[in-house]
Amino acid sequence: MYLVSSTTKLxxxxxxxGWNDFLVKVKLFFEQHQIDIPCMNAQYIARRDRSRSYHDEINVEHYYRMDIFLATIDYQLQELHSKFNDHTVELLVLNTVLDPRNGFMLFKIDDICKLAKKFYPNDFMENCASKNRTSTF
Known part of the structure; x- marks a missing residue:
């Protein structure tokens, strides 16, 4: 969950x-590989069957930043969120209490009860009522 959280933050x-640093790196890459760098202030002209009215007033940099750079990052964030939504994250975090490493160091009866009640209500009886219970491990 740390990797998902840190990746989302990054x-x-x-x-x-990150756009300005990214653009500097792209320009450096272009120069190193002798690729012509487009004029970023030039008016963007749509190539395919897109509506010209949408792109009439934008420049090349705006197109690459908004339609490529931001759209790609937004898609990646959306995919992360769809795979690891709040419900899934909570389930995974609560499951960490079942980790047997270090003598069940993460073992917390309250979290186990919460896991059982919220995600497996039909599989367990109401034995998790008391919050002050201690582990028998």
Missing amino acids: LKNFRDS
Whole structure:
């Protein structure tokens, strides 16, 4: 869950403030490989069957930033959220209490009861009523 959380934060940070650094790296790559760098202030002209009215007023940099860079990051964030939505994250976090490493160091009876009540209500009887119970491990 740490990797999902940190990846989401990094992507959001990259989305919000990474464009300029990214553009510098792209330009450097172009120069190193002798690729012509397009004029970013030039008016963008749509190539395919897109509506010209949408792209009439934008420049090349705007197109690459909004339609490519931000759209790609938004898609990645959306995919992460769809795979690891709040419900899934809660289930995975609660499951960490069942980790037997280090003598069940993460074992917390309250979290086990919450896991059983919320995700497996039909599989367990009401034995998790008391919050002050201690582990028998």
